[in-house]
Amino acid sequence: MKMRALMTVAGVCALATASAITPAVAKVDGDTIILGSSISLTGKYATNGLHTQRGYDFAVKTINDAGGVKVDGKSYKLAVTYYDDESTPARGAQLAERLIQQDGVQYMLGPYSSGMTKAIAPVSEKFGVPMVEAEGASRSLFTQGYKYLFAVLSTSEQYLATAVDMAAEERKKNFRDPSEVRVAMAFEGDPFSMDVRAGVVDKLNEYGMKIIIDDQLPADLSDMSTTLTKVKALKPDILIISGHSKGAATAARQIDEMKVNVPMIAMTHCEAAKVHEKFPKAATGFLCPTQWVETLSKSDSMFGSAGEWNTNFKKAYPSYTSVPYQSAQASAAVYVWKEAFEAANSLDKDAVRDAIAAVEMETFYGDIKFSENGNNIAKPMFMRQIGSDASYSLVESFKDMTFPRNVSY
């Protein structure tokens, strides 16, 4: 029995030592302001977690190179402490608490995905630590009355709603009733995709359109053939798909293989899945919503125009041919922090929080102004269409679109 006692003591000592070794990082370390972020570096969100992290890092580097953040006459550099939340919400919440309580972080950057943000937001909210997030678009994040959550991106229900609008426009143009439109949709079974679906369904109900296929795709499944077989049999007027990068990649491949021909196809995450590169023929005509385009005519003094941010980001990370918007909005989030620090001219988290709430700025990413609930009300969602040359062109209304989608396989 002595052994047991010994081992219990050993266990306690181990934990104690671990806590002693853990460096206590204060919010400001010398002349560096520490931001904290729980980000998905492994697990199912790892792809976009990486895009996000690069966006944060790029902005931090650019801002630091340009002289950093000036508060109260002193110049500070920015730095970000990252923990891998493994795409697990419970872990994310735990890490957020660790960042705030153990590491003393007072300024948070958001995680990737709405699911993660939903788990982490209550933590930062309870501690009164402001969080500027760039990757949680679920509208339910902004109905909670959070005072410390701010999002630079457009919310989920806007993602594919524009595509429905365009389908309605097409009918009206031909003097037909929008309610004639027959819709087929497939969404992955995860909270974010369900949110996108909710936005689409709301729009469909507005127009009175008929849903003829409504499939929920399991997250572990990389085969949409069942859905597409039904699509070919029932011949809908529009096909709507949202399933993160995996969904987009699978859809593009199988649309190609099964020679699916629906007049209008809209899906999310086209760029992230690089469908224009991998399946250029099938991807022709896809309508892809994007939070941001590099041809946007917006600019700011730090990053330049959207195009300039794009060029410089590609230089820093040459593996990208088309930069995903996840990175752009991540950089914008860091930029908001800089502006807020300087506007508040203080490092006190509540003063900075108020400064964030009052932010009204144009950035390379688009306009940013937060509503009372924390979401960005100044920036719309943009729709782009993939052309037969695998390029994305901005589509602002139905007349800019190539309709119907005509692909000869």
Added chain:
Amino acid sequence: MVMLDNLQLLFVWAPIINVQVILEGIFVGAVFALSAYGLALVWGVMNIKNLAQGDFVIMGGYLALALSSANVPLPLILIIVIVFMFVYGWGIYALMIRRILDQDMFVSLLATFGLSLLMQQVMNLVFGPEVQTIDMELPNWDFFDNMVTIPSSKVISLGLAAVIALTVVIFMKKSRAGQAIRATAQDPRAARVLGIDTDKVYAFTFALNSALCGAAGVLVSIIWVIQPFYGITYSVRSFAIVTAAGLGNLPGVITAAFGIGLFEKYVGMIIGTAYEVAAPVSILLMVLIWRQISMKRNRQVVR
């Protein structure tokens, strides 16, 4: 109700799509048949339940991906991957499996789970977590006024799977090594007494399994997408197939594989795609329950 609509679609409005659904089920089944057969081999001969089966498949897929980006032609890719995975399997056997052979049956499950974890993470570190795929840009054929399409890549994969399976079967039946394996499976002690080096047999069997999974992986990367963490799906399906078919029964494994593939697709079609992953798992449970009921009549249990 949606189910009713789907049923009507299948059998009343557009019965031709049954052809597509059946074909999809067969293509799915073919790929899984390979990895299931490997699992059956390892389980039957060595009593090792390899939870890392799916990860061997994914590893084969990634190797194929790497080779394909170096513009190696497909038949060569297949050969290289098979050889590489064979050697890899032999190595894993020597390092790990050999030591857990005589242990508790559960130990193999857990040890191979550790292996699965390791492989997944290493692949994640090396290849990144993005979903990847090989587009061979092969033609897709359509029939019946574009109601049924068959991508030639899937036909090729079916053909290759058949060739590989056939090769293995002939090998097992006719060659000396095959006979040695079967002898060892039946009675290891007797085999040893008769001069068969059972250690080599086990190593070979495990390596063969690894090669089969690798080949399946090549096919998967051509017709679907791979990702470091997709392994578990393939492992579970393989287990479902082997449990349904019983060990050491190749025709059984193939039938079960196709059966489960078809079941999955039809469930997806009729009840809804949301149930497509639950389907093969449910079959697993149902088979086990059925076995129990039939064995209970003889007052036995499923061992």
Added chain:
Amino acid sequence: MIKKNTLITYGGLALFGVFGPIIFPDYTLSIAYLWMMVLMASTWDILGGQMGYNSLGNITFFGAGMYISAIVQVTMFYDGGMAEYTSAMGSIKPEFTDSEYFSGLYLGIICAGIGALLLSLIFSTFMFGLRGPYFAIGSLGLAIAAAELTITMDYVGGASGISMPLFPGEIEFRSTFFYILCFILAALAHFLLRWLYSTQFGLAINAIRDDEDKAEAMGIPTLIYKQIGWGIAAFFMGCIGAIAGNMAGFIDKEVAYPIPTFGIFMVAMVLLGGKGTLWGPVIGAIIFHVIKETTWTYLLNLQWVALGLILIINIVYFQQGLMGWLQTKYPEMFGIVVDESQKTSKSEAK
């Protein structure tokens, strides 16, 4: 008649349990998870170590308990009903008074435990005819099926998940509160098992492990014992699941059914510490948790690789686990008497 060493051990753990979060307040949640792991490992061992039925699907009850508790907590005081609450996808934020919240929570936890227990009884009708690897794989299949099917049910939010009612109170209080719940539950489970293993139940399940057919032949009603064993495990897993759901604040498939992580961790922990012993799972859980927390911080990209390696090394080279190894090396400590005369013949048979 409690041995002095046992008192010291329990005293040490109790001190740590009570004062841990006070001395290391930043680690409160982490230690709470530690107790959660201890509970998971201990309950897994009832079937796994003591009875010889290795289940890979105990996590099913964790998830089921989580959802059951959510249903109870919402429907008790929110008039609109569960379906309405979940379809609002988090935008409905009911205002519960403190007493409403806590009574809902406690009732939810108990219902979760009982609900999970009932489920285990239902499952046991078709699961216990399976032996060895088939039981393991069957239970894994059960867990996967449960996960996949739960997200098709709109009543519990489908794939969108459920936002749990907000905790009334400050964040420190919240962490401490849930910590206490986890600690109490783990302690309860431990003492229950300690008592249980010393009764006939303990002997019976060990007999089942050693040779089930003989046990049956001797007249032991094996099915009943199996059901009790799994039932106890299910009850505690359900309760801790309910607590975990409230700690997370948001429930979805990944939170409720973490099969490739916690589902397997509980097995790994027991193996690490030693199957079939009372303390093995506890020690295994402690060591595992400490290792996990330290590698997560310092080996950021390699933590899973490290975990996989540890698992493999442990199983391949070190199977009896820590307790088993200690029992072999220092048998006197555990009251085991080694018969020296047997030793020589054993080495000959090798």
